[in-house]
Structures are given as C-alpha cells and as structure tokens.
Amino acid sequence: MTTIADEGLEAESEGSQERELTRIVTEYMPLVRHAVNRIVAGSTQSSILQYEDMISCGIQGLLEAQRTYKPDRGAKFSTYALPRIRGAILDALRAAHPLPRSLQKASSDIERAVAALYADLGRTPTKAEIADRLGVRLEDLLSVSQATSIKVLSLESLADMTVNGATEKLTEMADEDPAIDPHSVAQNQILRSQLLDAIEDLPERERQIIRLYYIESRSLKSIGRAMAISESRASQLRHRAIRRLRSYLSQELAEAA
Known part of the structure; x- marks a missing residue:
C-alpha cells in the first residue's frame, strides 16, 4: 500500500531527476549545436531542414547518452x-x-562503428580505424560517407562559424570530427561567403535584426526595445529575413548544381 510519505519521496525523486536532465541539457547544449553545425559544414547534398528540429533530435541523443554513460x-x-x-x-x-x-x-x-570506437578508444576514431572496424577499404568508406551526407542550410550555423572564441571552446569539448575534410571546409567557406552577401542585400531592418540576433546574440525582447518595435514584430521580421535568405541560398545551390 502506497503511503503519503511514499508519494512524497517519489515526487521528490522525480523532481530531482528533472533538475538533473535540465542541468545536462543546459550544460551540453553548446555540444548539441556544435554537432549540428559540424554536420552542416561536412555535408555535400542539398536539403533545407529546420535547425530547431535537429537541435531537438540532438537533445534526445544527449539524453540517451546520459542514460547509458559509464x-x-x-x-x-x-x-x-x-x-x-x-x-x-x-x-x-x-x-x-x-x-x-x-x-x-x-x-x-x-555510425555504429564510430560510437563503438569512441567507447573503446576514449577519443574520435580516424577514418582508417573506422574502415578497419568495418572491414572495408578506406576508399569505400569515404565514398559511402560522401553519398549519404546531407546539406542543411542553417542561418544559426553562421554564429558558430564567425565567432572564433566560441568555436575554439566547442573544439575543446569534443575531439576533431573525422567527417570533415578540406574539400568540405572549402565548400563551407563558399556557403558562408554567399550567406554574408545575402545578409547585406536584406532590407535594412531585417539585416539589423539578423546581425543583432545571430551575431550579437541579443534576445528578441532586447532587439525590440533597441528598434522601438514589439517583441512579436521583431520575431516576424526575423522569420521574414530567414525566408529570404533560404530562398536566395536555395537558388544559389540550384544554379551551382
């Protein structure tokens, strides 16, 4: 029979677990964003997906890691x-x-081989180690990796690419990702340049909001005060700017294909 005291202990335990999960998500959110942005940088195919959805999936992976970590x-x-x-x-x-x-x-x-090697080695495995684990040639591994990669157009990735201090701190949190190669980095630099050009072509207020929100990390409330508009209006302008940028970059990628 469950007593009031037992129910109180269960509620306290659940509250403690929720606080721990909140702490984990808060502390390692930069790592989740880092993972998303590295996937963006190392991909080769084109597809526009929601950044926020990928963050949510990354958080699920983070919580799974928290449950199984030894x-x-x-x-x-x-x-x-x-x-x-x-x-x-x-x-x-x-x-x-x-x-x-x-x-x-x-x-x-x-992906399974990479996860297993992480656990065994305590570091990021090299491409050669992954190929050896799978029993395949390195050339075949690279071909499959290139064929299955996906390009995600993300304005949020601009902040990670342009603020060197933050990028360096993220690199300290996680070892070098073996999925990134010089060609992919060059592609990413081209995309970044195109994105910066597109931002410069935005209407003045939209350009200002993009810079304040993504580069200076200002909140929409703070931006609204600075621009003498409501927070909801600032949000509308941000979404409008993102739609313009996505349309521009999609056209650029289509013309380059």
Missing part, C-alpha cells in the same frame, strides 16, 4: 555523447531525405 569506462562524457548526438540528428535527416536501402544500412553501420 564513467568507469574512461571516456569523457562529451566524447561519449557526441556520436550519439550526431547519430540522432543523422537519423532524422535520413528520414527527411530518404536514401536507397543499401546506403541506409551502410550509413547506419558507420
């Missing part, structure tokens, strides 16, 4: 969590951008 295995939590965060995001991207069954399996095999 400190006695020696790996840092951030090192252990990163492949699970990436895996959750990539699963959502594949669902939104279906691949042939053979490529889906190959991609899933790679």
Whole structure:
C-alpha cells in the first residue's frame, strides 16, 4: 500500500531527476549545436531542414547518452555523447531525405562503428580505424560517407562559424570530427561567403535584426526595445529575413548544381 510519505519521496525523486536532465541539457547544449553545425559544414547534398528540429533530435541523443554513460569506462562524457548526438540528428535527416536501402544500412553501420570506437578508444576514431572496424577499404568508406551526407542550410550555423572564441571552446569539448575534410571546409567557406552577401542585400531592418540576433546574440525582447518595435514584430521580421535568405541560398545551390 502506497503511503503519503511514499508519494512524497517519489515526487521528490522525480523532481530531482528533472533538475538533473535540465542541468545536462543546459550544460551540453553548446555540444548539441556544435554537432549540428559540424554536420552542416561536412555535408555535400542539398536539403533545407529546420535547425530547431535537429537541435531537438540532438537533445534526445544527449539524453540517451546520459542514460547509458559509464564513467568507469574512461571516456569523457562529451566524447561519449557526441556520436550519439550526431547519430540522432543523422537519423532524422535520413528520414527527411530518404536514401536507397543499401546506403541506409551502410550509413547506419558507420555510425555504429564510430560510437563503438569512441567507447573503446576514449577519443574520435580516424577514418582508417573506422574502415578497419568495418572491414572495408578506406576508399569505400569515404565514398559511402560522401553519398549519404546531407546539406542543411542553417542561418544559426553562421554564429558558430564567425565567432572564433566560441568555436575554439566547442573544439575543446569534443575531439576533431573525422567527417570533415578540406574539400568540405572549402565548400563551407563558399556557403558562408554567399550567406554574408545575402545578409547585406536584406532590407535594412531585417539585416539589423539578423546581425543583432545571430551575431550579437541579443534576445528578441532586447532587439525590440533597441528598434522601438514589439517583441512579436521583431520575431516576424526575423522569420521574414530567414525566408529570404533560404530562398536566395536555395537558388544559389540550384544554379551551382
């Protein structure tokens, strides 16, 4: 029979668990954003997906890592969590951008191998180590990785790419991602340049909001006060600017294809 005291203990335990989950999400949200932005930087195909949806998927991967993490295995939590965060995001991207069954399996095999090697090595595995784990040639691994990558146009990634201090801190939280190669970095630099050009072409108020919100990390409430408009109006202008930028970048990518 459950007593009032038992119910009180259960409620206290649930409250403690919720506080711990909130702490984990708050502390490691930069790592989730880092994972999303690295996927953006290392991808080669084109598809516009919602950044917020990927963040939500990354949080689910983070919480799964928190449930299964074993400190006695020696790996840092951030090192252990990163492949699970990436895996959750990539699963959502594949669902939104279906691949042939053979490529889906190959991609899933790679993600599982990366996660297992993270746990065994306590660091990011190299491409050669991943290929060896799977028993395939390095060239075949790279081909599959390129064929299954997805380009995500994200304005939010601009902040991570342009604020060097923040990027360096994120790099300290997680080891170098093996999915990034010089060609992908060059592609990302081109995309960043196109995005900056597109921002300059925005109407003045939209351009100002984009810079205040994404570059200076100001809240919509603060932006509204600075521009003498309501918070809801600032939000409307931000969404309008994002739609313009996505339309512009989609056209640029289509012309380059």
